[in-house]
Amino acid sequence: MTEIQNVTPAEAFAAYLKIRDRLPATAGRGRAVPGEFLDIADDFDLILFDAYGVLNVGETAIPGAAETVAALRGAGKTVAVVSNSAAYPKAHMMGRYARLGFDFASSEVVTSREALFERIKSEPPRRWGVMLNPISGLAELETLDAHVLTDASEAYDEVDGFLLIGSDGWTEHRQGLLEATLVRASRPVFVGNPDLVAPREAGLSLEPGWFAHRLADRTGIAPVFLGKPFPEIFELALAHFGGSVPPERVLMVGDTLHTDILGGAQAGFATALVTAHGSLAGLGVAESITASKIAPDFVVETI
Known part of the structure; x- marks a missing residue:
């Protein structure tokens, strides 16, 4: 992987x-x-x-x-x-x-x-697939029907929308699963961090915006960016x-x-x-x- x-x-x-x-x-x-x-x-x-x-x-x-x-x-x-x-x-x-x-x-x-959570308050109830490392903290997601995306391919097809919040731990395999499921069935994608990169001690890390624009290029989906x-x-x-x-x-x-x-x-x-x-x-x-x-x-x- x-x-x-x-x-x-x-x-x-x-x-x-x-x-x-x-x-x-x-x-x-x-x-x-x-x-x-x-x-x-x-x-x-x-x-x-x-x-x-x-x-x-x-x-x-x-x-x-x-x-x-x-x-x-x-x-x-x-x-x-x-x-x-x-x-x-x-x-x-x-x-x-x-x-x-x-x-x-x-x-x-x-x-x-915060901007993301404010925005999805106006959305109908959905089962969300979430780009997020669980170690980063699932606090504040308790009121949502939210499920962290891992390597289980079936989970990508079972949700009604996607929240791209944190890319720590994200892999090419998971990105491929996300793009493939959106090709099969278009669903809303909300991006909680529009940044492409962030400065860290080891260099510029790739952030959720990087992967959101990549899936937009490959699937035709128009993500909603909050930030x-x-x-x-x-x-x-x-x-x-x-x-x-x-x-x-x-x-x-x-x-x-x-x-x-x-x-x-x-x-x-x-x-x-x-x-x-x-x-x-x-x-x-x-x-x-x-x-x-x-x-x-x-x-x-x-x-």
Whole structure:
């Protein structure tokens, strides 16, 4: 059984370019002004951080990130995390941030997992097949008729829809079973993490979005994506603050042009691209902006 391998930043960027037509349209172009992060953030009231590649790489905090968040609080700014990390329950996420030295409250962390659960509340009852490593945590799935997909081929035909939440432990064999069952019978596919990749200590891991776009190419299924760059997660983030912060006073900070920057721009936020630790690490930033036609308002090396 073939395990899924990591990809390089260049391969990941090329993959994002190929799926551009499935993402929101570009909402204008920023000027990609270079600067120091705290100077840029001073002009905004609410700072939204992506996690992987901005605050942490895998289970390792990026040096200085916790201190930057503390400095923003000290300056009277409101800070929050908007993450496509859908594989883990909120309690697990909060434990990770505490271990890494961040003091975020639960209400300050908004994930695509939450956006997914909000969306499927409006769906009719279904028996769901779930892409998720059970070790990651089945908490918050108790109210669903949800069954983790493994190597049992018959299980793929027995469900009424699919939730792609976490790709840890996913294999080529399981991906083949998923694609084959959707060819036999089309059913809804909801994607709780639209990211193609995520920065981890060993490189860029393949995330649920990678496999969702692959099955779309091979089956003709149109998955429903919940998370950056799509609007629901940003609407949830603003709702956490009572809708009191106008979009033009919000700064979205991320490492990925096609999720953080595109999504923030679509929501009407200013955007800052972080280049040192995430999906563009080692690539030409200016060339990547030109190729993607997605330009942030600001470019910083790190926060």
